[in-house]
Amino acid sequence: MKKLILLISLFVTVIQLSAQQKTYCNPVNLDYGYGPIPNFTTWGKHRSTADPVIVNYKGDFYLFSTNQNGYWWSSDMSDWHFVSRHFLTQEAIDATPNKWDDLCAPAAWVQGDSLCVFGSTYSRIFPIWVSTNPKGNEWSKAVEHFDIGGWDPAFFIDDDERLYMYNGSSNVYPLYGIELNRTTFQPIGTRKELLLLDDQKIGWHRFGEHMDNTFLKPFMEGAWMTKHNGKYYLQWGGPGTEFSHYGDGVAISNHPLGEDNHFQHVSLPFSMKAGGFIRGAGHGATFQDNWKNYWHTSTMVINVKNNFERRIGIWPAGFDKDDVMYCNTAFGDYPHYLPTGKADHLKNQFTGWMLLNYNKPVQVSSTLGTHYANNLVNEDVKTYWSAKTADKGEWLMTDLGELSTVKAVQINYADQDVEFLGKQHGIYHQYIIYYSLDGKKWNVLIDKSKNKKDVPHDYVELQKPVKARYLKMENIHMPTGKFAISGFRVFGLGAGQKPDAVEVFMALRSDETDRRNAWLKWKPVENAYAYNIYIGQEPDKLYNCVMVYDVNEYYYPGMDRTKPYYFAIEAINENGTSTWTRAEAL
Known part of the structure; x- marks a missing residue:
């Protein structure tokens, strides 16, 4: 009977995993x-x-x-x-x-x-x-x-x-x-x-x-x-x-x-x-x-x-x-x-999993020159943190600021002092990521210590979400160059409320200078870290989107000077998105 129950349990687990998109x-x-x-x-x-x-x-x-x-x-x-x-x-x-x-x-x-x-x-x-x-x-x-x-x-x-x-x-x-x-x-x-x-x-x-x-x-x-x-x-x-x-x-x-x-x-x-x-x-x-x-x-x-x-x-x-x-x-x-x-x-096919560590506190094992630690979490692939070496044991740690539900991690490696030209074969990255509730007791979240694949933008969806506040990545092996990361990105859901809607959203377009240009301005939302701006030429077809972080204005010089334009904005935080706020048509 116990064996039968165990087999049924295993079968249900397999079905659940196979059904997970x-x-x-x-x-x-x-x-x-x-x-x-x-x-x-x-x-x-x-x-x-x-x-x-x-x-x-x-x-x-x-x-x-x-x-x-x-x-x-x-x-x-x-x-x-x-x-x-x-x-x-x-x-x-x-x-x-x-x-x-x-x-x-x-x-x-x-x-x-x-x-x-x-x-x-x-x-x-x-x-x-x-x-x-x-x-x-x-x-x-x-x-x-x-x-x-x-x-x-x-x-x-x-x-x-x-x-x-x-x-x-x-x-x-x-x-x-x-x-x-x-x-x-x-x-x-x-x-x-x-x-x-x-x-x-x-x-x-x-x-x-x-x-x-x-x-x-x-x-x-x-x-x-x-x-x-x-x-x-x-x-x-x-x-x-x-x-x-x-x-x-x-x-x-x-x-x-x-x-x-x-x-x-x-x-x-x-x-x-x-x-x-x-x-x-x-x-x-x-x-x-x-x-x-x-x-x-x-x-x-x-x-x-x-x-x-x-x-x-x-x-x-x-x-x-x-x-x-x-x-x-x-x-x-x-x-x-x-x-x-x-x-x-x-x-869309967006999961609804939000970025949990934008501009949150980070610690690192060492820093090479001006490739500072905050570049790990500033949401800009053009900047990166680099350790002084590629040695095993170089590490980074991110603080999510609160206990959150972590569902996936993306590690974007940067190229610092790399030696290769052209296509390479047999190279690989190895690392371990740990998670913690308090920054003291750590458990393994992702173990790629035996990985033999080249994964420059490694994305790992967790089989089962975990509750965590801290994540720590420890380098084991780099294919070339220093241990350098342009974005250590943690996705899931926070424990708080979705952001408030934008209260005031203005779109300005000049009739006197260049009608290709628009200036979008809005009242900042206190509990938001980013905004999506939606753009279209019909009010129900806002198919273009621009995401901006930590600002409350955006210059959009991309318009057709002969066409009307419509805009909407939503606020974003670790817990989700707000409802849309629309601007008057231009």
Whole structure:
């Protein structure tokens, strides 16, 4: 009888664990390669990739991105497996001095029963590769030389099986589109000029960290095409990969090459993440999971050691009842649920787990130079704490300020004095995280002392939440460089009340200077540490979101000078969010 009860108990536990919906947290925890270009690392060697494309092939997800000497696959968008692969042929290696440039801003698409891949180039050095077994790294050449080439290419197969390519990366020239023979990949006709930026009219198109457009014309790059309800949604990245508002725009047509070679701009960015811990949501791809839910992957910005120091994010996306395309980046670097079935992405996949240790007290074992301890909890990936060494026993400790329910932890490693260039294999991180109620008695929370994986943005969802006030991380092994962390982020729920709603929220727009610009101002909420600002051109479609910390104003110079705008704000603390407060329409 006791054995039967034990078996039933174990069975119930297994069912409960299997029913628990898994989560993830941006930036995606991939074994990112280190920047391979020597003259791009003079301010410090660092990890980097960008320009991601994810495709669903036979129920699995395949992720390709810039300069990784391979690709990843996953069955659940959480556990990613790297496949080492050089896509350059020997002819290409002999022909180019940039032997590190294996795939830059790659294209990937499913054609028939094959997964196809092509890297950016206008030369004849890259084949188009195809595979029916990409997990097994089995590839062949569809064509030896894709003569027309294209930089930042994207390939799209329409419902009638006709094949199109979109490409372009310039602050002068437009995005182009052309039809291709799907067997020979030869062009059918000539390429069409489809789209140019309009920064004089649309504020977020402007170059510069503050959209001030004082230095260069804005860049347009990273084309992608999605078809929905008979309409063609041409997506593109801009205006510069270095900037917080690096995002993806969208333009719409009833024809894959545009009506009269023209697509109509939607003046709001489709994907934008201009605030939070790590910013940027540009140059990416839109894909569907196994339940036909849409998701969007794109580039996130660090831009400290080099302009091209970047990471990858994934967000829920979709189309609303009026066929408006959206990407939901609200709480875009907080824990989100992974797909397990059909979902309404307008309601987001956000878990509701809040950040528990923003600007809370921290202690550390040692400090290197000006890489101070408070950088661990200041919600800025561009700054980091570094210990003086990578020795076993270097540690950090965070005080949540009160007894809280901890559900997940994200550890974002920083690159301090790292030694690697290019993709590395066999490297790993090891650590232990402890928790305590009083800072005296400690219990193990997460034990990765035997870990053999490279986890530069390790995210650990606890199998069972714990009550804690203090968390302590002890270093055991670093793959290279010092023990350095840009964000030790603890998620869960506090023990208090949700924040009060914002009482006064004003939006100002000048008719005399530049109607692309708005100044948003609000009365601070005493029990809030951050705010989400929602932006849209219709009162029920506030699909853009900016998270700001510890301020009560925000300058938004991203508007279309000819369109009305609507704004709402919610306050945020460790216990949840307030109701929205709306500003008068501008």
